[in-house]
Amino acid sequence: MRDTVSVLGINVDRCTMAQAEERAWNMTENGGVIYTPNPEIIMAAYRNPGYGAILNRADMVVPDGIGVVIASKMLKKPVPERVAGYDLVCRVLKKAADEGKSVYIFGGKRGVSEQAAEKIKSDYGTKIAGFEHGYHKDTAPVVSDICEKSPDILLVCLGAPYQEKWIDANRRDLPKCLIIGAGGSVDVLAGNTKRAPEFFIKLGLEWFYRLICQPSRFIRMLDLPKFALTVFFKGQRQGGNENA
Ligand code: UDP
Numbered sequence: 001m002r003d004t005v006s007v008l009g010i011n012v013d014r015c016t017m018a019q020a021e022e023r024a025w026n027m028t029e030n031g032g033v034i035y036t037p038n039p040e041i042i043m044a045a046y047r048n049p050g051y052g053a054i055l056n057r058a059d060m061v062v063p064d065g066i067g068v069v070i071a072s073k074m075l076k077k078p079v080p081e082r083v084a085g086y087d088l089v090c091r092v093l094k095k096a097a098d099e100g101k102s103v104y105i106f107g108g109k110r111g112v113s114e115q116a117a118e119k120i121k122s123d124y125g126t127k128i129a130g131f132e133h134g135y136h137k138d139t140a141p142v143v144s145d146i147c148e149k150s151p152d153i154l155l156v157c158l159g160a161p162y163q164e165k166w167i168d169a170n171r172r173d174l175p176k177c178l179i180i181g182a183g184g185s186v187d188v189l190a191g192n193t194k195r196a197p198e199f200f201i202k203l204g205l206e207w208f209y210r211l212i213c214q215p216s217r218f219i220r221m222l223d224l225p226k227f228a229l230t231v232f233f234k235g236q237r238q239g240g241n242e243n244a
Pocket of ligand 1: 107108109133134135157158159160162182183184185186187
């Protein structure tokens with residue numbers, strides 16, 4: 001039974017990083033989907049209930065952004081801590097190396113998924129089942145490749161909302177494994193994008209660091225104050241009153 005808090009209609013799991021890792025690990029055996037929304041993604045889901053429904057069909061939804069953690073506190077049903085998607089992915093990859101499980105990386109620009117695969121292999125020692133870039137017009141051959149390689153872990157790094165929509169549409173055709181909508185993690189794993197320094201992460205300012213490094217994110221980040229205000233006024237309620 002999941003213990004969740006509804007943040008603008010999205011059921012976010014109230015678990016620690018260690019608990020999230022344990023549940024993720026069980027999904028490598030039993031199958032399961034994990035999404036890692038930040039406030040921008042929850043706002044997108046609030047505006048588009050169809051996307052919200054997709055997020056709510058996951059087996060676990062972890063609070064990737066500090067804004068989601070703060071929202072859960074405002075809603076008087078706090079999550080114990082932030083569970084950053086990238087950190088969860090790294091923990092799972094490390095354990096997979098210890099236990100001999102394999103990973104398939106789908107997403108990122110041409111060459112980036114391969115770079116990520118090489119770095120994962122050299123840094124963690126995880127077995128690579130396969131990799132594929134994320135710019136296919138028709139992804140049916142990718143689904144076939146994933147089925148053929150039968151990984152224990154599938155990282156889908158197509159960016160939101162595409163990756164969640166893709167996972168939801170293809171889930172039944174994919175092998176039983178742990179599937180994580182891992183977004184820009186592929187760029188960090190490949191070594192092309194740096195994670196914020198610990199100082200920013202500890203202060204809950206990773207979003208600010210990303211804004212300094214990528215000023216083009218400014219428009220997207222305008223959703224952060226909108227998110228705070230919407231949670232304040234609407235709380236747990238589902239969206240649907242704005243166009244996506
Ligand atoms: N991406 C992809 N296919 C697409 C769109 C995006 O593979 O059609 C990849 C993109 O190259 C990047 C990743 O998705 O590596 C995440 O993109 P973004 O930084 O927008 O995601 P975020 O993690 O910030 O949501």
